[in-house]
Amino acid sequence: MAISPNYINESKYLLHVRPAQLDALWKEGWRHFGTHFYRYSWASYDDVLCMVVPLRVSLESYKHNKRFKKILSKNKHFKTTVSLISLKEEHHVLFDKHKQKFTHTIPQDIYVFLSRQPDKIPNPTYQINVYDTENNKLIASSFFDVGSEAISSVYGMYDPEYHNYSLGIYTMLMEIEYAKSKQKKYYYHGYSYDFPSMYDYKKRFPNIEAYDWRSWQEPKNIFMKPLPKRxxxxxxxxxxxxxxxxxxxxxxxxxxxxxxxxxxxxxxxxxxxxxxxxxxxxxxxxxxxxxxxxxxxxxxxxxxxxxxxxxxxxxxxxxxxxxxxxxxxxxxxxxxxxxxxx
Incomplete structure (x- = not known):
C-alpha cells in the first residue's frame, strides 16, 4: 500500500486566487471553504485513525456508467441551470432543509462553506440549480470552482423530500458535464478515507485517481483489499x-x-x-x-x-x-x- 508517512495539517487564508493557482492547490490536496484553504492527511473517523485520500476524475475519455445514466434520465424532467453564483433566499431555505441530515457539527448557515462574496472572493464560484417547475421550488444546488485545467466541487445540498432522485450525485454529474463542455482535464470531487466510510460513494466514479500525498495514481494502489493482518x-x-x-x-x-x-x-x-x-x-x-x-x-x-x-x-x-x-x-x-x- 502506497501510504505516505508524512503528517500534513496545514491551513492558510487567501483573499484572491487565480485559476492556475487553484489547479496547483488542488493537485497537492488543498480544498477550501471561503477564504480558508486547508489540507490534512490524517483524520479520525468513528474513533479510528485513517488516511485522508483526495480524489479526482480524469475527464479524458470519461463516460457515465449505467447507474449514472439512470440518475440523469430520472432527473431530466427537472429544470437544471448553470451560472455564476448568485445566492437568493431560496438557497438559504434549501440549506436549512438540507442541514437536517447532519447529526453533529451542524453548520450554522451556508457561509460556513462560502465567502460572503462568493462571486469574487477568493475566486468566482459557480452554481448548479435544479428546479421542480411543477411545484415552483429549488430542490438542489451545488457550488464549484473553475481552474485553468480543472473544476472542483465545493458543496452540494438538496431537499430531503426528493431523496429518491439521488440529487447529490445528479449535481455532481452536472458539474462533470460542465467541466467536459469547457474541455477541462479533471474534476476534483472531494476526498475519502483509506478504509470504508460514508464517503465511499466518491470512489465509484469512473476514471478516478487518488492522491497518496506523493502522487496521483490508480485507487487500487491505495484502497488495497484485503488489508494486511493487524x-x-x-x-x-x-x-x-x-x-x-x-x-x-x-x-x-x-x-x-x-x-x-x-x-x-x-x-x-x-x-x-x-x-x-x-x-x-x-x-x-x-x-x-x-x-x-x-x-x-x-x-x-x-x-x-x-x-x-x-x-x-x-x-x-x-x-x-x-x-x-x-x-x-x-x-x-x-x-x-x-x-x-x-
Missing amino acids: IYHIVKLSDWHLDHYQETEIRPPGEFIHCSYAQQVARSANKYFSDQESVLVLHIAPERVHSLIKDEYAPDGLLFPHIYGYIPKMAVFRMTLISKNENGSFEFDETIDNDLYE
Whole structure:
C-alpha cells in the first residue's frame, strides 16, 4: 500500500486566487471553504485513525456508467441551470432543509462553506440549480470552482423530500458535464478515507485517481483489499507517559519492537505482564508502518511479528485498555477489528 508517512495539517487564508493557482492547490490536496484553504492527511473517523485520500476524475475519455445514466434520465424532467453564483433566499431555505441530515457539527448557515462574496472572493464560484417547475421550488444546488485545467466541487445540498432522485450525485454529474463542455482535464470531487466510510460513494466514479500525498495514481494502489493482518503492541500504563511512546515515532528500547497477532495478545499479556493489573494494547495498521516487520519464532515455537525500527503514531488506529478478570488473567477480544479489516 502506497501510504505516505508524512503528517500534513496545514491551513492558510487567501483573499484572491487565480485559476492556475487553484489547479496547483488542488493537485497537492488543498480544498477550501471561503477564504480558508486547508489540507490534512490524517483524520479520525468513528474513533479510528485513517488516511485522508483526495480524489479526482480524469475527464479524458470519461463516460457515465449505467447507474449514472439512470440518475440523469430520472432527473431530466427537472429544470437544471448553470451560472455564476448568485445566492437568493431560496438557497438559504434549501440549506436549512438540507442541514437536517447532519447529526453533529451542524453548520450554522451556508457561509460556513462560502465567502460572503462568493462571486469574487477568493475566486468566482459557480452554481448548479435544479428546479421542480411543477411545484415552483429549488430542490438542489451545488457550488464549484473553475481552474485553468480543472473544476472542483465545493458543496452540494438538496431537499430531503426528493431523496429518491439521488440529487447529490445528479449535481455532481452536472458539474462533470460542465467541466467536459469547457474541455477541462479533471474534476476534483472531494476526498475519502483509506478504509470504508460514508464517503465511499466518491470512489465509484469512473476514471478516478487518488492522491497518496506523493502522487496521483490508480485507487487500487491505495484502497488495497484485503488489508494486511493487524498487529498489536502491549504497553505498561506506567510506561505510556515516557518520551519513546509520546513522540510521533514510537521507539521503545531494544533490538526490535515486540508485537503479537490478535490471538496472541492475551497470551503475551499473561506471560510478560503478569505483575500488572491493567495494560494498554496498541492496535497497529501494518500497512502504515515503514520499518521492517518480520515474523520470528519465539522459544516456544510460535511466530510473532517484530518491528525493526519504529511505529509511526499515525499507524496506531485504536488503543484498548485491558484488565485482569476475576481469575487474575488478561483476556482480549480477537475479533475487535474484524469489522474494519474483513
